[in-house]
Amino acid sequence: MSGRLLILALPGLPAIEPGDDLAALIATALQRAAADDDDYRTRPGDVLVVTQKVVSKAEGRIVDLRTVEPRPEAVEFAARFDRDPRQVEVVLREAAEVLRMERGVVVARTRHGFVCANAGVDASNMNEPETVTLLPLDPDASAERLRVRLRESTGVDLAIVISDSFGRPWRLGITDVAIGVAGFEALDDLRGQPDTAGRLMHTTVIAVADELAAAADLAAGKASGHPVTLIRGAYLPPEPSDAARRGARAMVMPRGSDLFP
Amino acid sequence: MSGRLLILALPGLPAIEPGDDLAALIATALQRAAADDDDYRTRPGDVLVVTQKVVSKAEGRIVDLRTVEPRPEAVEFAARFDRDPRQVEVVLREAAEVLRMERGVVVARTRHGFVCANAGVDASNMNEPETVTLLPLDPDASAERLRVRLRESTGVDLAIVISDSFGRPWRLGITDVAIGVAGFEALDDLRGQPDTAGRLMHTTVIAVADELAAAADLAAGKASGHPVTLIRGAYLPPEPSDAARRGARAMVMPRGSDLFP
Numbered sequence: 001m002s003g004r005l006l007i008l009a010l011p012g013l014p015a016i017e018p019g020d021d022l023a024a025l026i027a028t029a030l031q032r033a034a035a036d037d038d039d040y041r042t043r044p045g046d047v048l049v050v051t052q053k054v055v056s057k058a059e060g061r062i063v064d065l066r067t068v069e070p071r072p073e074a075v076e077f078a079a080r081f082d083r084d085p086r087q088v089e090v091v092l093r094e095a096a097e098v099l100r101m102e103r104g105v106v107v108a109r110t111r112h113g114f115v116c117a118n119a120g121v122d123a124s125n126m127n128e129p130e131t132v133t134l135l136p137l138d139p140d141a142s143a144e145r146l147r148v149r150l151r152e153s154t155g156v157d158l159a160i161v162i163s164d165s166f167g168r169p170w171r172l173g174i175t176d177v178a179i180g181v182a183g184f185e186a187l188d189d190l191r192g193q194p195d196t197a198g199r200l201m202h203t204t205v206i207a208v209a210d211e212l213a214a215a216a217d218l219a220a221g222k223a224s225g226h227p228v229t230l231i232r233g234a235y236l237p238p239e240p241s242d243a244a245r246r247g248a249r250a251m252v253m254p255r256g257s258d259l260f261p
Numbered sequence: 262m263s264g265r266l267l268i269l270a271l272p273g274l275p276a277i278e279p280g281d282d283l284a285a286l287i288a289t290a291l292q293r294a295a296a297d298d299d300d301y302r303t304r305p306g307d308v309l310v311v312t313q314k315v316v317s318k319a320e321g322r323i324v325d326l327r328t329v330e331p332r333p334e335a336v337e338f339a340a341r342f343d344r345d346p347r348q349v350e351v352v353l354r355e356a357a358e359v360l361r362m363e364r365g366v367v368v369a370r371t372r373h374g375f376v377c378a379n380a381g382v383d384a385s386n387m388n389e390p391e392t393v394t395l396l397p398l399d400p401d402a403s404a405e406r407l408r409v410r411l412r413e414s415t416g417v418d419l420a421i422v423i424s425d426s427f428g429r430p431w432r433l434g435i436t437d438v439a440i441g442v443a444g445f446e447a448l449d450d451l452r453g454q455p456d457t458a459g460r461l462m463h464t465t466v467i468a469v470a471d472e473l474a475a476a477a478d479l480a481a482g483k484a485s486g487h488p489v490t491l492i493r494g495a496y497l498p499p500e501p502s503d504a505a506r507r508g509a510r511a512m513v514m515p516r517g518s519d520l521f522p
Contacts, residue, residue, distance in 0.1 A: 003272070003487060005480045007494075009264035100520040107520060115431040124465070125456045165467075169430060169521035170376040171438070172512050173448045173468030175475070187434045195386045196486035204385070206426075206478070207434030214436070215476035217467070218495045219266045225457035226264060233268075234479045251433050259361040259368060260430035260521065 005233040007219040008039060009226035015127060016227070018060040023149030026050070026228055030154065040230065042156045047231040048146070049216035052164040052179060053125055054227040055142050056133040063090050063121075065130045077101065087123065087132055094119035094134055110135060113252035114179060116166045125225065136162070139180030140247030147182040159183035159236055162248070163213035169260070176217035178209035181248040184236035186210075207251055208237065266494040268480040269300060270487035276388060277488070279321040284410030287311070287489055291415065301491065303417045308492040309407070310477035313425040313440060314386055315488040316403050317394040324351050324382075326391045338362065348384065348393055355380035355395055371396060374513035375440060377427045386486065397423070400441030401508030408443040420444030420497055423509070424474035430521070437478035439470035442509040445497035447471075468512055469498065 012029040016022060026048065033040035042048075056062070070078070070089035078085035081104030088106065092098070095108035099115060108119040112135065120135035136142045143160040151157050162180030167173075178186060186209035190201045216229035240246055255261055273290040277283060287309070294301035303309075317323070331339070331350035339346035342365030349367065353359070356369035360376060369380040373396065381396035397403045404421040412418050423441030428434075439447060447470035451462045477490035501507055516522055 003270035003480055003482070005266075005268035005476070007266040007268070007476070011264070102520055103518075105520065109431075124460070124462060125458050126460075127458045129460070165465075170370075170514050170519060171468065171471070172514050173466045173471065175468050175471050177432070197386050197388045197390075199385070199387075199390070201385060204426075205434045207432065207436050208479070210432070210434065210436050211475040211479050214472040215266070215268070215479055218469070218472050218476055218492075219264055221264070221496065231479075235482065253431050253433050257364075258431060259363055259366065 005215070005231060006039060007215055008230045008232075009219045009221070010040070010228040010230060011226065013054075013226075013228055016054040016057040018057060018062060020058045022050075022054060022058040023146050023153065026146070027150060027153040029228070030230075039232075042154055042158055042230065043232070044157055045159075045232070045236065046156070047159040047161060047184075047212055047234060047236065048150070049161045049163050049213055049220075049229045049231060050146065051220070051227040052120070052135060052139070052162055053122065053133060055136050055139070055146075055162050055180070059136055059142065061134040061136055062128075062131050063134060064128075065090070065132065077106075080104075087121065090132055090134070091118045091121045094121055112139065112179070112249065114166075116164070120164065120179075135164070135179065140182065140249055141180075143180035143182035143247070157183065161209055161212050161216070163216060165217070176213040178207075178213045178248045178251070181209045181246075181250075183239055184208070185238065185240050185245060186248055186251050187245075188235070188237045208234070209248060209251065266476070266492060267300060268476055269491045269493075270480045270482070271301070271489040271491060272487065274315075274487075274489055277315040277318040279318060279323060281319045283311075283315060283319040284407050285414065287407070288411060288414040290489070291491075300493075303415055303419055303491065304493070305418055306420075306493070306497065307417070308420040308422060308445075308473055308495060308497065309411070310422045310424050310474055310481075310490045310492060311407065312437075312481070312488040313381070313396060313400070313423055314383065314394060316397050316400070316407075316423050316441070320397055320403065322395040322397055323389075323392050324395060325389075326351070326393065338367075341365075348379075348382065351393055351395070352379045352382045355382055373400065373440070373510065375427075377425070381425060381440075396425070396440065401443065401510055402441075404441035404443035404508070418444065422470055422473050422477070424477060426478070437474040439468075439474045439509045439512070442470045442507075442511075444500055445469070446499065446501050446506060447509055447512050448506075449496070449498045469495070470509060470512065
């Protein structure tokens with residue numbers, strides 16, 4: 001724990017298109033930025049936070065709404081709440097389970113287990129007006145691929161977070177959370193360790209990956225469009241050997257232990 | 262939007278006791294830290310994130326469990342889940358409404374409108390073993406008092422966030438959120454502004470104060486005990502003149518618009 005963090009939005013990344021080699025584009029942008037400012041020279045322990053939007057675009061997780069035939073339920077819901085019925089259709093296709101469908105908002109559980117508005121389907125920041133992005137099929141695998149490719153091209157083992165903006169019950173506003181993680185354990189489990197008063201912590205498990213995603217958003221900015229952010233100095237719990245504890249999927253609360261199923 | 266944030270945990274703060282002048286102690290710690298490292302010299306636009314625990318302690322929001330007589334419901338619940346019945350009693354007293362009371366966990370709405378585990382009652386990091394802290398009576402007012410006092414003593418108008426660790430439905434792990442805010446608007450309302458593709462954002466409201474609290478926690482560390490963190494370089498929406506939009510209370514979702522009441 002250094003007690004000192006640096007968070008840098010990465011400039012110079014071009015608009016991402018389907019099929020782009022995102023890792024190569026990030027490596028080039030990092031190299032150019034480092035030429036001007038040595039802080040952009042990556043080192044072990046650094047985290048790259050990459051927004052879902054550019055990962056989905058590079059992976060071709062894009063739907064052209066002109067190809068979508070909405071089901072009657074989507075047409076009816078869209079008409080009531082002034083939404084695009086084709087977009088509602090895509091949301092329903094992406095939803096493994098619909099938790100709420102009210103007031104124009106669909107809150108759904110995705111196949112990954114994430115609960116969020118519109119099942120992660122997003123129309124923002126799209127240069128093609130009639131298109132939306134879907135979440136990556138396996139964001140943890142996307143993060144691991146970026147990690148491996150960036151290690152090859154930069155020689156540095158970076159940690160990767162893929163972030164998305166989620167709303168929350170009971171609180172207004174969205175915050176960025178982690179939907180993909182590679183290179184560290186998303187949860188920092190402090191149970192059994194002493195607190196500052198020497199008492200053992202019984203319940204403290206910190207969602208470090210979500211805090212990294214939120215911190216990155218402060219530097220990235222929704223409107224200014226910096227999809228990649230470098231974070232230096234954060235304590236990262238080592239990547240677990242147990243596959244079940246790896247990735248952002250380890251933050252998905254098991255259905256049986258959730259008090260708000 | 263500078264695209265560059267610096268986050269510094271503040272060293273040298275003593276253990277806080279009831280009645281302590283927290284603002285004066287913070288000002289002294291800042292001054293000492295600045296003597297060693299110029300980055301600790303505060304400037305306008307800096308945010309101080311202060312954990313609930315030290316604010317509650319300084320304000321005497323502490324309950325000695327030896328003075329607490331638990332009601333039968335608290336005794337029964339505590340016995341079933343191996344909890345302290347007096348602590349459960351304090352939780353029930355602090356709860357304006359109990360949302361869930363299962364598996365040893367009480368999820369409650371506080372008088373401030375926050376929904377969290379144990380209504381914000383916390384036994385961690387207490388040097389007196391038989392005591393717990395309550396949330397500040399009015400965390401926004403606590404933040405504003407710290408802001409005014411620090412402006413007087415340092416000459417700099419700092420923004421203040423009072424943070425606490427909350428769990429979330431559907432996701433494992435806790436993250437720090439803002440329960441008190443002074444000096445800026447907690448929500449950055451981007452609705453009506455263009456995104457990077459030039460399309461107007463219809464729903465994007467960012468909970469900046471919560472992201473600042475989460476970012477601070479990355480530097481502060483639960484076990485290492487740095488209750489105050491300095492954040493430099495974040496975009497802070499200007500403090501609204503409309504009182505209803507001021508403070509962390511502006512992030513409390515109105516009951517009628519919550520899909521998960």
